[in-house]
Amino acid sequence: MKIIVNGKEAGTKETGCAICGSDWGSYYAKVDGEELFFCCDICAKEFSNMIQEVKNRTNWNKIDEVNIRGNWSMGRHVMARSGVQRYYFYITFDEDGNIRTFKPE
């Protein structure tokens, strides 16, 4: 999965956390069959919940790309792509990493 966070590639220790872009910490989690880097377990939970929600809403089997713009304080505007199909949404999370707001855009 190609992951872009605020204009920069992310998802490994070198590139940064798959949802916030930070390279503090060393938490790994498997999402959509891929081992991804996160700075903490809350970020991992947020990302997994987001991917699952997109799959539920689109019926896609696989997501090829997510492009995330924003942060914890502003909320995040996201483009998810599967093949040539694209899905745009706005998302926020609660303190435990659960989805609080999900709004297709």
Next chain:
Amino acid sequence: MPICPVCEITYDSWDQVSDHMLKFVEKSEAKHVMWLNHNISIKSLNQKELSEKLEEFFSLNESLAMWIRRRFIERFYGTEPHPFMVAMQNPTKGVLLGYVLEHQHFLRNWVRILSTIIYRSEYDDVVRYELENMTTEFLGFEGKPSHYELLIRMGESLGLKRAEILSTPPLPATLSAIKTWKNIAETKGWVETMAAMHSLELVSDRSLIKDGATIPYFSPKILESNEYPDAVKNFLREGYEADLYHAGEALRLVEKYAKNPEIIQVIVLKSFDAFAKYLLSRLERGMMLDPLVKA
């Protein structure tokens, strides 16, 4: 005293705080990692770099009040202002209704928290200040309606019934923020509580612009515009005129009675985190009422 901004444990040096935080980072402990992400940098630093950054971050070059003011500007009015303030430059009906339905809960909680400051402070200037603030916010003064009443009238002018406004429960993010402020009031000293609450009144302090805020709380053109009902303008004008004094005077009192600036700084940052989420909650409510509302 150097302090861990998450655990609130004090140390003898910033080097020790840096060591402590990096131990938690090694374990990817979410609270420490997130604090660093939100306040220092999303790029990791070594022990010495982090120690220097922490010392720089907490240093009071001018005064505690000015430190709070500058951090508030950075957090809410920097190069990427908070989306609620962006929405308030030209607010739709949905944005304003979101403001009404969530803010009524904030204001009710507000006076309850201020009452704990009155209960615990032995200083008359503090008690007088808080009583005056509570009066203007909740009761009204010299025939003028309270800020709370003006808020409800704003909602009514936009088509909601008073009973409907008062019976709408808060969204989870509003409730979560209120819990944070209640927790501060219940577990911290009155000076810390005062700083946590009144620093939030900086939001509508229009003098922030001279210190670097990129936008005002709302476009002042609204106050002259015919597009908005008078009740909207009356509510916004009240905050516009009152909070300039409210926040400045409260932070002067905090400065006067603060014994431990570092703990105040840490608590203020926690309050700012809650406030950022709470402001998003106003927009979230707006989105529920009006599909045109965007964050």
